[in-house]
Amino acid sequence: MGIKKTLGFGVVTAALGLTLIGGGTFAYFSDSVETTGTFAAGTLDLNADPTAIIDVGNLKPGDFAIRTFKLKNNGSLDIGKVNLATSYTVTNRAGAPANTDDFGKHIKVKFLTNIDKDETVIYETTLSALQSLSPDAVENTWLGWFEERGGLRAGDSDNLIVKFEFVDNNEDQNQFQGDSLNLKWTFTAKQGKGVAK
Structure with missing residues (x-):
């Protein structure tokens, strides 16, 4: 082997040796941590007590009935609003001719009052007109210093009073x-x- 080859071989061997030594002695500190997350959705659970709000018979024009019932939030989330949808069916007396007018136009919801808020009148209208509306049953229209500002908090309930009247026209x-x-x-x-969590 010539001197150049021997020297070249020696340089390559030395470089390889230094690389192995350097690679073997190179070290660093390290640490790791794992994180996890959970997303759990809350629940809306609205209940009414009683569910049969009114059951009255033998009415004549001028009669009225006042009923109180409770809306309860049994869920884990606050309720922002509770919309009321109205529908009804009218059954004529057996053998009687068909009505020329809607019985619902003669039944007035004299007031729909939320006594837990501030006893304000939410709506005063007939059942017929109420079919085309969607009022918020837990709204507070008059904000006072110490009053609830509408909605229904989780675990809370609102007492509502409704006065129905068979209007004598x-x-x-x-x-x-x-x-x-x-x-x-x-x-x-x-x-x-939505709010920041």
């Missing part, structure tokens, strides 16, 4: 004799605005 209302009106109120809870 001083006209012939004989067509409604023996009729029955079956009312259905559907309360739909909606969440409030």
Whole structure:
């Protein structure tokens, strides 16, 4: 082997040796940690007590009935609003001719009051007109210093009072004799605005 080859081989061997030594002695500190996350959705759970709000018979024009019921939030989330949807069916007395007017126009919801808020009148209208509306049953229209500002907090309840009146319009209302009106109120809870968690 010539001197150049021997020297070249020696340089390569030395470089390889230094690389192995350097690689073997190179070290650093390290540490690691794992993180986890959980996303659990809350619940909206609206209940009414009692669920049969009114059951009254033998009405005549001028009669009225006052009923109190409770809306309860049994869920884990605050409810932002509770919309009320109204529907009803009218059944004519057997053998009677069909009505020329809607019985629901003669049943007035005299007031729909939330006594837990501040006893303000939320709506005063007929059942017929209420079908096209969607009032918030837990709204507070008059904000006082110490009053709840609407909505229904988790675990809370609101007492509502409704006065129904068979309006005496001083006209012939004989067509409604023996009729029955079956009312259905559907309360739909909606969440409030999103907040920082």
